[in-house]
Amino acid sequence: MAISEATIDSMLKDLPLPEKMVSVLREDAIKAKVSKKELEEIIDRLLEEYEYACVEPCEAVGVVSAQSIGEPGTQMTMRTFHYAGVAEINVTLGLPRLIEIVDARKEPSTPMMTIALEEEFSNDRDNARKLAWEIQSSHIEHLADVTTDMANMQLVIDLHEKTLIQRDIGIDDIADKLRDGLGATVHIPEIPDNQIVVRPNEPSYRELLQLAKKVHEITLKGIEGIKRVVIRKEGDEYTLYTEGSKLQKVLEIEGVDATRIYTNNIGEIYSVFGIEAARNAIIHEASETLREQGLTVDARHIMLVADIMTCDGEVKQIGRHGISGEKASVFARAAFEVTVNHLLDAGMRGDVDQLNGVTENIIVGQPIKLGTGNVHLLAKRHGLD
Amino acid sequence: MKKFSLLNHERIPMHEIMAEDEISSVLKQYGIGKEQLPKIKVNDPVIKEINATVGDVVKITRINPTSGKSYYYRLVIE
Numbered sequence: 001m002a003i004s005e006a007t008i009d010s011m012l013k014d015l016p017l018p019e020k021m022v023s024v025l026r027e028d029a030i031k032a033k034v035s036k037k038e039l040e041e042i043i044d045r046l047l048e049e050y051e052y053a054c055v056e057p058c059e060a061v062g063v064v065s066a067q068s069i070g071e072p073g074t075q076m077t078m079r080t081f082h083y084a085g086v087a088e089i090n091v092t093l094g095l096p097r098l099i100e101i102v103d104a105r106k107e108p109s110t111p112m113m114t115i116a117l118e119e120e121f122s123n124d125r126d127n128a129r130k131l132a133w134e135i136q137s138s139h140i141e142h143l144a145d146v147t148t149d150m151a152n153m154q155l156v157i158d159l160h161e162k163t164l165i166q167r168d169i170g171i172d173d174i175a176d177k178l179r180d181g182l183g184a185t186v187h188i189p190e191i192p193d194n195q196i197v198v199r200p201n202e203p204s205y206r207e208l209l210q211l212a213k214k215v216h217e218i219t220l221k222g223i224e225g226i227k228r229v230v231i232r233k234e235g236d237e238y239t240l241y242t243e244g245s246k247l248q249k250v251l252e253i254e255g256v257d258a259t260r261i262y263t264n265n266i267g268e269i270y271s272v273f274g275i276e277a278a279r280n281a282i283i284h285e286a287s288e289t290l291r292e293q294g295l296t297v298d299a300r301h302i303m304l305v306a307d308i309m310t311c312d313g314e315v316k317q318i319g320r321h322g323i324s325g326e327k328a329s330v331f332a333r334a335a336f337e338v339t340v341n342h343l344l345d346a347g348m349r350g351d352v353d354q355l356n357g358v359t360e361n362i363i364v365g366q367p368i369k370l371g372t373g374n375v376h377l378l379a380k381r382h383g384l385d
Numbered sequence: 386m387k388k389f390s391l392l393n394h395e396r397i398p399m400h401e402i403m404a405e406d407e408i409s410s411v412l413k414q415y416g417i418g419k420e421q422l423p424k425i426k427v428n429d430p431v432i433k434e435i436n437a438t439v440g441d442v443v444k445i446t447r448i449n450p451t452s453g454k455s456y457y458y459r460l461v462i463e
Binding site: 018019020021023251258259260261262269271272273274275276277280281284299300303307310311312313314 | 389391393394395396397398400423424425426429430431432445447449450451452453454455459462
């Protein structure tokens with residue numbers, strides 16, 4: 001006879017199982033209309049299986065993770081220089097990207113942002129486009145032809161009227177930005193239309209040529225560093241994808257849905273959203289990179305890597321300047337990289353190695369504290385107080 | 386710019402400052418001292434948002450792909 005949902009709930013309450021397992025069990029129990037006795041047996045069997053599946057104490061989970069990520073990594077090397085695009089934007093994938101993630105690079109080679117928009121922008125292509133121009137940086141070469149007029153010692157900027165309208169930039173705005181950026185005389189002649197003339201403060205060829213170079217570096221509209229913005233319809237809303245990443249700046253723009261913005265630059269996530277978001281980003285980026293290559297790695301291995309990278313409150317790389325380089329043991333560090341330096345420095349400082357870890361005990365030839373090596377047998381001797 | 390709470394971001398899990406007795410029960414459960422917990426910097430944006438100070442322990446409610454909901458603890462450090 002089937003039992004009620006309330007009974008199932010009370011039976012499942014306080015089980016030492018992860019939440020997800022309990023919710024799946026609850027759903028299935030309701031669907032299958034189990035009897036009380038059946039459910040009791042299911043729970044017993046489940047607990048047994050769960051305990052069996054748990055990692056045993058003293059198991060070297062780090063080594064298992066390293067191998068589980070490393071082996072698929074060897075299959076990735078073949079396709080090292082493959083690039084694939086999300087919405088026509090090229091992003092580094094495959095092994096180079098994976099290395100970038102575990103090295104905790106400050107700046108990835110192809111930073112990219114996914115910007116979700118607020119309702120009034122995400123439903124309307126024109127509004128989304130407008131916002132895109134607010135974000136994408138506009139430089140002079142996008143908007144105008146620049147000619148260096150040697151005879152009159154001036155730069156003549158012929159603006160494309162159509163582009164100005166499209167990007168919603170006024171000629172006065174451009175003149176102001178140029179004045180601020182160049183520190184030269186900028187004026188707008190009456191005729192012809194849409195022209196700006198820039199003169200150096202001192203009429204010398206050197207100044208003029210420098211000006212001609214500098215004028216290209218000024219960001220006239222948008223956010224510096226965002227090279228391109230692509231609009232794509234995701235489901236039934238428009239989403240922006242950017243080439244280049246400036247999280248803090250984009251957050252300040254009106255119309256951006258700040259709760260759903262994402263970048264593949266983990267360093268930026270760390271400084272703007274904090275360590276927990278950075279951990280999530282590491283997991284997301286690493287598993288996406290592996291998944292894109294058609295490799296399946298259990299999420300737990302990647303989670304372990306992300307946890308160890310973020311456990312000290314900052315994103316540390318796996319390597320000489322991070323996890324491996326900060327190990328307490330001299331031998332463990334020497335076994336990893338730059339052996340002689342570590343031994344020499346330790347010798348000069350008179351460091352002591354407590355031989356607590358695995359590597360150092362292998363080096364000196366002692367049993368390691370792993371598996372059975374971590375358990376000691378103590379005899380209780382009676383009558384010998 | 387309108388104010389938005391970092392904690393509302395879909396990729397930032399819930400952070401809460403823990404009460405003293407809650408901390409001691411967690412430490413007892415794992416058999417460790419407070420300084421053995423993972424750390425979080427006091428200038429972390431989320432820590433600033435919830436106004437935690439050095440020495441506090443924050444409880445983080447993570448949503449994991451494997452286990453559903455799980456708790457993680459970090460000690461706030463300098």
